[in-house]
Amino acid sequence: MEKWSLMAVAALLGLTVRWTVSLGSYSGEGKPPMYGDYEAQRHWQEVTYNLPVKHWYFNTSDNNLQYWGLDYPPLTAYHSLLCAYVAKLINPNWIALHTSRGHESPPHKLFMRATVLVADMLVYIPAVIMYCCHLRGTSTKKKIATALCILLYPGLILIDYGHFQYNSVSLGFALWGVLCLSYDLDLLGSIAFCLAINYKQMELYHSLPFFCYLLGKCFKKGLMGKGLLLLMKLGSIVVVSFALCWLPFCTEVEQILQVLRRLFPVDRGLFEDKVANIWCTLSVLIKIKTVLSFQTQFKLSFALTFLSLLPCCIKVTLQPSLKGFKYALVTCALSFFLFSFQVHEKSVLLVAIPVCLVINEIPFMSAWFLLVSTFSMLPLLLKDGLLLSYIVTTLAFLTACTTSFSIFEKTSEDDLQLKAFSISVRKYIPWFRTFPNAIKSSFLVSITLMGILTLMSATLDPPQRLPDLFPVAVSAVSCLHFLFFLLYFNVIAIWELKDSKTQKKSN
Numbered sequence: 013m014e015k016w017s018l019m020a021v022a023a024l025l026g027l028t029v030r031w032t033v034s035l036g037s038y039s040g041e042g043k044p045p046m047y048g049d050y051e052a053q054r055h056w057q058e059v060t061y062n063l064p065v066k067h068w069y070f071n072t073s074d075n076n077l078q079y080w081g082l083d084y085p086p087l088t089a090y091h092s093l094l095c096a097y098v099a100k101l102i103n104p105n106w107i108a109l110h111t112s113r114g115h116e117s118p119p120h121k122l123f124m125r126a127t128v129l130v131a132d133m134l135v136y137i138p139a140v141i142m143y144c145c146h147l148r149g150t151s152t153k154k155k156i157a158t159a160l161c162i163l164l165y166p167g168l169i170l171i172d173y174g175h176f177q178y179n180s181v182s183l184g185f186a187l188w189g190v191l192c193l194s195y196d197l198d199l200l201g202s203i204a205f206c207l208a209i210n211y212k213q214m215e216l217y218h219s220l221p222f223f224c225y226l227l228g229k230c231f232k233k234g235l236m237g238k239g240l241l242l243l244m245k246l247g248s249i250v251v252v253s254f255a256l257c258w259l260p261f262c263t264e265v266e267q268i269l270q271v272l273r274r275l276f277p278v279d280r281g282l283f284e285d286k287v288a289n290i291w292c293t294l295s296v297l298i299k300i301k302t303v304l305s306f307q308t309q310f311k312l313s314f315a316l317t318f319l320s321l322l323p324c325c326i327k328v329t330l331q332p333s334l335k336g337f338k339y340a341l342v343t344c345a346l347s348f349f350l351f352s353f354q355v356h357e358k359s360v361l362l363v364a365i366p367v368c369l370v371i372n373e374i375p376f377m378s379a380w381f382l383l384v385s386t387f388s389m390l391p392l393l394l395k396d397g398l399l400l401s402y403i404v405t406t407l408a409f410l411t412a413c414t415t416s417f418s419i420f421e422k423t424s425e426d427d428l429q430l431k432a433f434s435i436s437v438r439k440y441i442p443w444f445r446t447f448p449n450a451i452k453s454s455f456l457v458s459i460t461l462m463g464i465l466t467l468m469s470a471t472l473d474p475p476q477r478l479p480d481l482f483p484v485a486v487s488a489v490s491c492l493h494f495l496f497f498l499l500y501f502n503v504i505a506i507w508e509l510k511d512s513k514t515q516k517k518s519n
Contacts, residue, residue: 015152015155015156018152019141019144019156019159022141022159023137023159025160025163025164026137026160026163026164027133027137029164029169029405029408030129030132030169030172030173031129031173033169033170033173033398034125034129034173034174036174036397036398036401037174037396037397037398038050038121038176038396039176039396041116041396041397044114046079046080047114048175048176049175049176049177050124050176051080051113051114052080053178054106054107054112054115054120054124055079055080055113056080056082056088057093057095057096057106057107058107058108058112058113059075059082060082060092060093060096061093061096061097061099061100061107062074062108063075063109065260065261066261066267068089069081069082069261069267069271069274070270074109074110077274079113081274082274083275084212084275085209085210085211085212085257085275086257086258086261086271087207087210087211087257088178088212091131091178091181091211095127098123098127102123103119103120106120106123124176127178128172128173128176128177128180129173131178131180131181132172132184135180135181135188136180136181136183136184136187137163137184138184139184139187139191140159140162140187141159142191143187143190143369144158144159144162145159146191146194146195147372154372157372157412157416157417158371158372158416161368161379161409161416162368162369164405164412165365165368165382165386165409166382166386166402166405166408167360167361167364167385167386167389168180168361168364168365170386170389170398170401170402170405171358171361171389174393174396174401175358175392175393175396175398177358179358179361181211181212182208182209182212182214182215183361183362183365184208185204185205185207185208185215186204186205186208186365188201188204189201189202189204189205189208189222190337190338190341190369192204193222193225193226193334193337194334198226198229198246199245199246201222202222202246202249202250203249205218205219205222206250206254206257210253210254210257210258213275213276214359214362216348217344217345217348217349217362217363218341218362218366220340220344221325221328221337221340221341221344224325224326224328224329224332225329225336225337225340226246227243227329228328228329228330228331228332229332230243230246231329231330231332258271276354278310278353278354281301281309282300282301282353283295283354283355284354284356285356285391286391286480286483286484286487287355287356287357287359288357288360288388288486288488288490288491289349289351289494290316290350290351290491290495291313291351291355292484292487292491293487293488293491309353313351313353316351317348317351317352320347320350320351320498321343321344321347321348323505323506324344324502324506325340325344327340327506328340328505335373336505338369339370339504340505341369342367342501342505343498343501343502343505345362345366346494346497346501347498348362349494350491350498357388357389357391358389358392360385360388360389361385363381363385364381364382364385367381367382367385371413371417372417373429374422374427374504375413375417375419375427376419376420376422376423376428376451377428377451377497377500379413379417379419380455381493381497383406383409383459383462384458384490384493384494384497385490386402386405386406386409387406387462387465387486387490388486388487388490388494390466390486391482391486391487394470399470402466403466420452423448423449423452424448428448428451429504430503432507433503433504433507434447458493462489465482465485465486465489468482469482469483469486
C-alpha cells in the first residue's frame with residue numbers, strides 16, 4: 013500500500029511540473045503566417061473534422077499541404093479527430109474550416125494543453141508506473157526513485173508541454189510494448205508497438221530491436237515447433253493491427269501511396285535545422301549537401317545507419333534477453349538519430365526514453381545522457397521562449413537523480429556495467445583502470461560546457477557573419493557526446509551476456 017502511495021506522489025509531482033511548464037509559451041506563438049507546431053496540431057483537428065478521410069493527406073482547395081499538411085500516420089489523424097469533436101462542443105470556431113487558421117486565445121490554449129495532459133495520463137504515465145512497479149530484483153525505494161526520475165525527464169516535458177506535441181502517446185505505446193514483452197506477453201507487446209508506429213512513424217527507430225528480440229525468441233523455441241507457431245501468431249497480429257489502423261485508407265492504392273509519401277518526405281533533404289547528428293556537425297567543415305548528390309547522401313546515410321546498429325541487432329537475435337533488448341533499443345535509436353536520413357532535433361526523445369528504462373541499472377551514465385539530450389534541443393527551446401522552463405526542469409531532474417541514486421558515487425566499473433569488458437581490455441590497455449575517475453571528471457567538464465553554451469546562447473548576440481554560431485556549437489558538442497554514448501551503450505549491449513555469466517559464476 014505504501015508503495016502505491018509513494019508512486020502516486022511521484023506521478024502527481026510529474027503532473028505538477030508538466031502543467032506548470034504548459035503555462036508558458038508554445039511553438040510559433042504570435043508568429044504568423046505559419047506559426048508553429050501548436051498551430052499544426054490545431055490545423056489537423058480542423059482538417060480531420062471538416063474533410064472526408066480520403067482528402068486528409070491530399071492537396072486540395074480545402075487542404076493546402078504546404079500549410080502544416082498532415083504528415084503523421086493514421087492514429088495521429090484519428091486522435092486529432094477525437095480532439096476536434098471535443099473542441100466542437102466547447103467552441104466550434106476553434107476548428108472552423110479556413111476561418112480558424114492561426115487561432116490563438118487563452119481558452120483554446122487551455123484546451124490544447126489539457127489534451128496533452130489527458131493523453132499523457134491515459135498512455136504514458138500509467139506505462140511508466142507499471143514498468144517501475146514491476147522491475148525485478150529492485151527495492152521499493154529504487155522503483156519509486158526510477159519512476160520519479162523518468163517522469164521528471166525534462167526533454168519530453170519541454171517538447172510536449174512547452175513546444176507542443178504529443179510524443180508521450182507513441183512513446184507510451186512503445187513502453188507498454190516493452191512491459192508486455194518483459195512478461196512474455198509477446199502478442200500484446202506487438203499490438204502495443206504497432207500502435208506506436210501507427211501514431212508516429214519515427215517509432216521505426218525502435219522497430220529492429222522489437223523484431224530481432226521476438227525473432228530470437230522464436231529461434232530459441234525452435235522454428236520447427238513452438239517457435240514457428242509463435243512466429244506465425246506474431247506475423248498475423250502485426251498484419252491485423254496495421255490493417256485495422258489503415259482500413260479507411262485501403263479503398264484505393266493511390267490513397268496508401270499518398271499517405272506513405274506524406275510520412276516519408278525524403279525530398280526534404282539529409283537534415284533540417286541544427287540537429288545534433290553527424291551530418292549537421294560535419295557540414296560545418298564539409299558542405300555535404302553541396303559536395304554529394306542527393307542519391308549519394310541517401311545511400312551513405314543508409315549504409316552508416318545499418319552498419320552502426322548491426323552488431324546489437326545480431327546480438328539480441330542470437331542471444332535474446334530482456335536486458336539486451338533494452339540496450340538494443342538505446343543503441344539502435346541512437347544510430348538512427350546520428351546517421352539516418354531526414355532527422356529532426358526532437359527525435360532524440362526516441363533515444364532518451366529507452367535510456368530512462370535503464371536509469372536504475374546505470375544511473376550515472378543515464379542521467380548524463382538525458383541531460384545532454386535535453387541540451388541538444390536548446391536552440392529550439394530558446395526559439396520557443398522556454399529558457400526558464402529549461403533551466404528549472406533540468407535542475408529539478410539533476411537534483412532528483414542525485415538524491416535518488418547518488419549518481420556521483422555510481423562510477424565504479426560495476427556501476428557502469430563495464431566489469432567484464434574492463435577485465436578483457438586491461439590486458440592490452442593497462443591505463444583503462446583509471447576510466448571511472450576519468451568519466452567523473454569528463455561529466456563535470458561536460459556540465460560546465462553545457463552551462464557556458466546555454467548562458468552564451470541566451471545572452472550574447474552572435475557575430476553578423478556567423479549568425480548560427482551558438483546553435484551549431486550546441487549541435488556539435490551534443491553530437492560528440494552522442495558518439496561517445498553510442499560506443500558506450502554498444503559495449504554494454506554486446507558484452508551483456510559475458511557480464512551475466514561472470515555474475516553467475518561469482519554467485
